[in-house]
Amino acid sequence: MSKVTFRVFVGFVVTLVLALSGIATTTATAAPATTAQITVFRADGTTPVGQSVIHPGDTLVVKGAGFDPNANRYGLPVPVPPGVPHGTFIAFGAFAPNWKPSAGAPESARATNRSAVKWALAPSALAQVPTAPFDLRRTIRQQWVPLRADGSFTAKIVATTPKTIPAGARYGIYTYGAAGADNPAQERSVPINYSTAPGPNTPAEARRDLVWAYSPSFHRIVTQTAGGGISGSDGAGVDPRGNLTYTRTSSNLRNGTGEIRYRGTIVAFSRFHLAEIALVDPVIRVRNGRGVLSMATSTTNMNGTDALRRVDIADVDLSSIGNGSDVRGAAATFRPGITPEVLAALSMGPAAPLTLNFPQN
Known part of the structure; x- marks a missing residue:
């Protein structure tokens, strides 16, 4: 790739980012419902997390039910095309008291590391994500957990500490519409008793050799x-x-x-x-x-x-x-x-x- 080609490529990325940040997305907002729910367990998938102290590197298992796999059809036009269900994010992070996208909370209110965000999406929707000219399907697969036809999912998330924490933030597991799809019916949360101190599963800090x-x-x-x-x-x-x-x-x-x-x-x-x-x-x-x-x-x-x-x-x-x-x-x-x-x-x-x-x- 020549220097000119690289500038064109970066220009395309920047233009796309700026365009998406200003898009007035058409949002299929579902009416709030009580059916969508999440339960959080320790790494064994059966012990409720409760008030257990969670440290960086600990695994949490999130089980969801009642998440409509056909909802969230509109939001950002990439990586999921408009009209295709965008799915649901399942995240561990430090979220501000006003964190819900449907209430206008900005992305900065939801502090996460990408590795601690999973993407529940129906296999049929994933199959409609393009692979050319950019392999956007791969982008989702790195975070993907299958959203079953009955609206259930199981996600494993390793807790990590975000770099920037919003004021008054609370650690927890949160779910919300993926890729700009606002859906209050899927905005759920479970508080987690999280300590940033190292625990038995915390990775060793990288050396500076x-x-x-x-x-x-x-x-x-x-x-x-x-x-x-x-x-x-x-x-x-x-x-x-x-x-x-x-x-x-x-x-x-x-x-x-x-x-x-x-x-x-x-x-x-x-x-x-x-x-x-x-x-x-x-x-x-x-x-x-x-x-x-x-x-x-x-x-x-x-x-x-x-x-x-x-x-x-x-x-x-x-x-x-x-x-x-x-x-x-x-x-x-x-x-x-x-x-x-x-x-x-x-x-x-x-x-x-x-x-x-x-x-x-």
């Missing part, structure tokens, strides 16, 4: 220009300054020559996941103080971690690394041949410097 912003503009383009986000897992993280961090798994450096391996998965995505690229498990090959950084990256512009291939990303000056000395601000230069095309376009300018941290002996 490799710290890299990728490029000076990477975080801004992904999160602001393309209206998306960047997330880390399995040993990777994103720090408050937008740096990508990875955990070292091995190093056999001797006199500035050897190999350093890291683990972790970073996923950068645009609004509606029209673009989604992964940066996974970096490896730095070092010879006489000259390093080559490779990563496993997505094979297409929007398949995330579905399929990966290893690509050399950058040359790195590691002349001072020796047998494993800390390196601050190592100069890096992007290599040609980076894939997929969106990542290549994001690599056309200067690369950000790297920091490598080693344990002190």
Whole structure:
């Protein structure tokens, strides 16, 4: 993808986001009903959550009944086309006292992490979501739970702490119409006694053995220009300054020559996941103080971690690394041949410097 093509692509994403934000959606609003209900259980699916203290990483099982699979036919025109049932979001998060979309509450009133939001949708509706020119069906499948013909569903959600919490927010499980479909009959909630303190299932915080912003503009383009986000897992993280961090798994450096391996998965995505690229498990090959950084990256512009291939990303000056000395601000230069095309376009300018941290002996 050329620089011009990338600008067109980003322009399309931005235009679509702006257009959708201003759309006066036609909403099929159902009359409030008492049939839609949710019950929340611990991870075994049978023990009611009650007042149990839930920590980050704990699994909750949500069982719903009475959710009309034919409702919510209008809202945002993507990813579900108008006229097709949009389904229902099931979310763990911190919601403001006035959180209901049907009452005009903004999205900012519903603080969640995407991994803690499931999407109940009838299989027949999912089959009508387009796969070209963007695979919008994949976008839903990442969160999908089947909404059965009798209006029931079962969703497993792992509790996580949102980054920004609205004033007066209450933690809980919430359901509401998906993709801009306002339906007060499906707006339900169950309070959860949630503690942000680590628990037995809380993932370990990602180490900062490799710290890299990728490029000076990477975080801004992904999160602001393309209206998306960047997330880390399995040993990777994103720090408050937008740096990508990875955990070292091995190093056999001797006199500035050897190999350093890291683990972790970073996923950068645009609004509606029209673009989604992964940066996974970096490896730095070092010879006489000259390093080559490779990563496993997505094979297409929007398949995330579905399929990966290893690509050399950058040359790195590691002349001072020796047998494993800390390196601050190592100069890096992007290599040609980076894939997929969106990542290549994001690599056309200067690369950000790297920091490598080693344990002190």
